[in-house]
Amino acid sequence: MxxxxxxxxxxxxxxxxxxxxxxxxxxxxxxxVTHKKSTLRxxxxxxxxxxxxxxxxxxxxxxxxxxxxxxxxxxxxLLGETAIRGGLTVFDEAVGEAYEGSHTDTNALLTTSxxxxxxxxxxxTSTAAGLVSDDRAMLIVGFRSLTDFDGELVADHxxxxxxxxxxxxxxxxxxxSYRADSRVTRIxxxxxxxxxxxxxxxxxxxxxAFAEVIKPHLGDADxxxxxxxxxxxxxxxxxxxxxxxxxxxxxxxxxGPPSYPGLRLEDILFDALDEAGVRLSDGNPAVGYEAxxxxxxxxxxxxxxxxxxxxxxxxxxxTGGLVGKGIDSDREGVREPVFDCHVPHPDDRYDWxxxxxxxxxxxxxxxxxIDEACKPLDGDGxxxxxNLRAAGGVVGGVDRTAEKSKSGVSLATGYVAGTxxxxxx
Amino acid sequence: xxxxxxxSDFDPTAQSFEPVQVFPNNEDMDLRPGAxxxxxxxxxDTSCPVAEVDEDFPGPKFQGPEQWRLKRKEDQAxxxxxxSCSNCMRCDNxxxxxxxxxxxxxxxxxxxxxxxxxxLSQEYIRNRILANYRFFAKIGSKVPRLSSAIMGNRLVREIxxxxxxxxAEREFPAFATETFREWWSNRGGPKVRSEDKRVxxxxxCYSNFNTPEVGKAMVRVFxxxxxxxxxxxxxxxxxPMFANGMLDDAKRExxxxxxxxxGLIDEGYDVIASCTSCSMxxxxxxxxxxxxxxxxxxxxHTYEAMEYLRIHEDLHSAIEDASVDEQAYAxxxxxxxxxxxxxxxxxxLFRDLDGVIIEDVGDSCSGISGTYxxxxxxxxxxxKIGEEMFDHMEHATGDVGxxxxxxxxxxxxxxxxxxxxxxxxxxxEALVQ
Numbered sequence: 001m002x003x004x005x006x007x008x009x010x011x012x013x014x015x016x017x018x019x020x021x022x023x024x025x026x027x028x029x030x031x032x033v034t035h036k037k038s039t040l041r042x043x044x045x046x047x048x049x050x051x052x053x054x055x056x057x058x059x060x061x062x063x064x065x066x067x068x069x070x071x072x073x074x075x076x077x078l079l080g081e082t083a084i085r086g087g088l089t090v091f092d093e094a095v096g097e098a099y100e101g102s103h104t105d106t107n108a109l110l111t112t113s114x115x116x117x118x119x120x121x122x123x124x125t126s127t128a129a130g131l132v133s134d135d136r137a138m139l140i141v142g143f144r145s146l147t148d149f150d151g152e153l154v155a156d157h158x159x160x161x162x163x164x165x166x167x168x169x170x171x172x173x174x175x176x177s178y179r180a181d182s183r184v185t186r187i188x189x190x191x192x193x194x195x196x197x198x199x200x201x202x203x204x205x206x207x208x209a210f211a212e213v214i215k216p217h218l219g220d221a222d223x224x225x226x227x228x229x230x231x232x233x234x235x236x237x238x239x240x241x242x243x244x245x246x247x248x249x250x251x252x253x254x255x256g257p258p259s260y261p262g263l264r265l266e267d268i269l270f271d272a273l274d275e276a277g278v279r280l281s282d283g284n285p286a287v288g289y290e291a292x293x294x295x296x297x298x299x300x301x302x303x304x305x306x307x308x309x310x311x312x313x314x315x316x317x318x319t320g321g322l323v324g325k326g327i328d329s330d331r332e333g334v335r336e337p338v339f340d341c342h343v344p345h346p347d348d349r350y351d352w353x354x355x356x357x358x359x360x361x362x363x364x365x366x367x368x369x370i371d372e373a374c375k376p377l378d379g380d381g382x383x384x385x386x387n388l389r390a391a392g393g394v395v396g397g398v399d400r401t402a403e404k405s406k407s408g409v410s411l412a413t414g415y416v417a418g419t420x421x422x423x424x425x
Numbered sequence: 426x427x428x429x430x431x432x433s434d435f436d437p438t439a440q441s442f443e444p445v446q447v448f449p450n451n452e453d454m455d456l457r458p459g460a461x462x463x464x465x466x467x468x469x470d471t472s473c474p475v476a477e478v479d480e481d482f483p484g485p486k487f488q489g490p491e492q493w494r495l496k497r498k499e500d501q502a503x504x505x506x507x508x509s510c511s512n513c514m515r516c517d518n519x520x521x522x523x524x525x526x527x528x529x530x531x532x533x534x535x536x537x538x539x540x541x542x543x544x545l546s547q548e549y550i551r552n553r554i555l556a557n558y559r560f561f562a563k564i565g566s567k568v569p570r571l572s573s574a575i576m577g578n579r580l581v582r583e584i585x586x587x588x589x590x591x592x593a594e595r596e597f598p599a600f601a602t603e604t605f606r607e608w609w610s611n612r613g614g615p616k617v618r619s620e621d622k623r624v625x626x627x628x629x630c631y632s633n634f635n636t637p638e639v640g641k642a643m644v645r646v647f648x649x650x651x652x653x654x655x656x657x658x659x660x661x662x663x664x665p666m667f668a669n670g671m672l673d674d675a676k677r678e679x680x681x682x683x684x685x686x687x688g689l690i691d692e693g694y695d696v697i698a699s700c701t702s703c704s705m706x707x708x709x710x711x712x713x714x715x716x717x718x719x720x721x722x723x724x725x726h727t728y729e730a731m732e733y734l735r736i737h738e739d740l741h742s743a744i745e746d747a748s749v750d751e752q753a754y755a756x757x758x759x760x761x762x763x764x765x766x767x768x769x770x771x772x773x774l775f776r777d778l779d780g781v782i783i784e785d786v787g788d789s790c791s792g793i794s795g796t797y798x799x800x801x802x803x804x805x806x807x808x809k810i811g812e813e814m815f816d817h818m819e820h821a822t823g824d825v826g827x828x829x830x831x832x833x834x835x836x837x838x839x840x841x842x843x844x845x846x847x848x849x850x851x852x853x854e855a856l857v858q
Binding site: 003039178182185186280283301306325 | 466468470471477480481518521522523709712721724725726732736738739741763767768769
């Protein structure tokens, strides 16, 4: 067959990129196939390993120490601490100086755009000055045209949570002439390119103009938090210029979609794939496979109404969960659409959820069951295929949202699946 | 349930139902499932190159699912901002829920042009001319040197700007002195005959009238792999017509193409295009927008040239064994190639060709989007969108550009002054003796 690789990874999120990087590290020739733009652009860009655990009161301080309290069958229980550390190492090498947190096992506490406090393991450098453990006085600045983020509300929330520093909030009109419902991309671009904006009747470069509007509200604050729209390709320069004009540290609070920290992470990870010699095919979905006995020969990619085989020795399934569409459901049942791997779930769909909105919903744990080598298992606990491994959101048995463990599970499973696939060559 | 009225024959307890059953008598294409799939993540708006430079353009999420919903009310006209969509189709590629955004835009634009637009306006006449480039190119290419000289004249360009609304800054591409089809006929048609490896070439307008060297390269490369190539009669792919809401024109041209290719598909021919907008149109827009006999079949048998060779031949090994004189390229992936999942193939392949340095100049849009950049009121935005690509091209090692799309190549040349080649030309140099 014409299109052939040692290892083929399906999915372009954190799990897929980690698996591809880990497999490339073993010397294998790797191709990553991804359908649409990654859901990373809807993610905060924070890398949570484990924020909450069953027997721990409040946020987890050391995720590694809390693994043993997790239920049996949890991916961390199956794969162990070395898998998490392996995944984090792949990540740390890929992102370099763009992220912080690798100096310690302990979770950092960061402020969210809702004013809550969140435990996380790795965080973009742009968010670092916002650590809650830091006692410097803080000013939170919101933009009036950005209705998802309210500076005063965020500050009030933080103060009410009893943070160990003084915090004020303010809403400002952004300089320049924008529509009231202007997209955040326009603000990010103006700052990124440092275009001249109208400020009190004169033209000022965007970064300076923003600083001028913020300055009168600065008071005693040593650090200023802003919604995470401070530039795209040149985010570090935007922040440095704002800090210089303000004479205070500047940090970002991750926002909902479009999330710049998520978009920047997507760029960083894809650059790392390029660097590692991983081949990329994006734009078409994997829809099926060809197998010889229990070994997959090729996956079938739907290239606009044409079924094209991409053959490989080893395959990693990293298509995501219910949002990423790696797990599909309808009124009849829940399934994994590419290989039809077994997805345990109750027959009666009224048993998929509980009435309490914040209760323990069974659907949150839907996904394929894996063994210690990340191989998906059938209903009898036997690997579905000899050369298929699963990683990330498609793996079940864990309520990532409640635990705050989504990225960590993706890193750990991606690392194990990618390394094993590469080493099997 | 939705706010749609329940017709009497709708059984809500049925085992499975399709939303279309809620509107049993509706014979138009049903876009409701697409609209319902949108969960407002804004991936499309973030990917839209026009929204990035044009504050007044409300973006694909509005043009698609939101406008579709607004239109459920009687007497709601399509908003005129639909005419600022450049039809780059990047939103299709961005949407994680597979909302058929470009299909929604194409239908809304078609409705706007037929219902709202003054047919005597400069804008309508200009757009009709741009959309029907093939018609005018056919006349112009009868006297290629004269036409090129006239259209290249500065005064003519000034007049064109005033009367037709074409930007005077742009130079018309020169007509070839011998069209591809003239060459093909002088050559005596196929040089290779085969029962089992056979392709029908959709050359499109530009390879025929302006860059026949691309068409010749396609023929020679495919023949070198033992394919029988035939060149059937064909219309315009329709791409410039979709982009200007001229759906009747597009349907007429699609009819010509489908009629002439359908029989060949039955005889075992696959359809190959060298222009990524042509392949896009035949693959996706044809079956989305028109229902005619054979159109689904045509879609399912259409490939871009390099895509086809990569699937059916060991192209990578052939390239690894070849070498060419030293040359360096700044490669730009057209948006329509991106949507077909073909944006990486040229770089992936030529990276391993001895003698060649090739760099991808990034994932920005070139800004011309077919006819969009050929409109005087859009020219400035078109160049703003292109800025990033121009900048990356200048920083790349190569000072020759490479792309599959004719209008991207116009824009690349316009912004940098570089010569631009099609990947097939390099394939020909590497593989054809």
